[in-house]
Amino acid sequence: MSQDIKEQQLQRISHMFHAYTSSRTLMTAVQLGIFNCISQGNSTVEQVASAIDATPRGVRMLLNALVGLEFLKKKDQYYELEPISARFLVKTSADYVGAMFEIDDLWNTWSHLNQVIKTGQPPRALEQEQKATEFFPHLVKSLHTMSLGRSARLADMLLKDKANIPLNVLDIACGSGVWSIPLAEKSDKVMVTAQDFSKVLELTKTYVQRHGVEKQYAYLAGDLKQVDYGENKYDIVILGNIVHSEGENSSRVLFQKLGKALKPHGRIIIIDMFPNNERSAPAYPLLFALNMLVNTSEGDTFTFEEYCQWLNEANIPKVFMEEIAPEFSVIVGEVL
16 A cells, blocks of 8 residues: 555545534534624624623634634634525524524434444434424424425426326425425415324424415324324325334335325325445435434334335335436335
């Protein structure tokens, strides 16, 4: 091995070991309200320190780190927001995504990774109603903005040649309703049943009203494991980033119920992170499996091959992967 290659490998390891410093810096800035503070005209270390009741030394180091990370820009002793921060990290912005990082829940659970790998028991189980209703409102507020562009593209695919046809849509564990709202916006023939825990549905209703589609929504409160979805009712069922938190056993039972709830030629849409069949790539779905390990009792990420098997068992014989946008594909299962 050449010295150059050795040094490159050591640099890669070093960067990975210290990657947490960037994420912790950004989370701290959100939690301390740094971006809000600067947006209100506080542009020097002393002004920011006074506004957030912090030490000038600490604030100076934090602001300079944010400059290095390209979330702030600096001229002489004055700081201002980069466009990315002004749009996505200021609380008053319509596109604010910092809500999920205002609390340290995810940070804290990941700190238990060693123990969870040994015991198989997470410090909390987010699929349980009490934990879900405590955590998911924070998550939902960020994910709505992060997912809205992709959900609009998905709606275009689902409505192709069907925009003028009445469609009954079931949105499972709907959260903000981000995966079904664009369908309702793009076609007044779409009627959505939004399912989630009752406290989460209170938040869903605010997003539905914000988008002006409340006349097209009905609500089904309860645990997705226990809700009766009926038979032959829905043209489209959406599972938006929910299978990974439920795990294999719960999801296979759910697919059986949803297979019966779909009309002939009805489709189930699975939005998730999909590792390849060998579970060797891409990195993100494999890392997200660890996220499920520390946050749920049974959660994991699953391969296309596994989804095919489970959907076929639920009498959903036609299963394929549909690319909606670069780095965004969904699994589609269709009843014959």
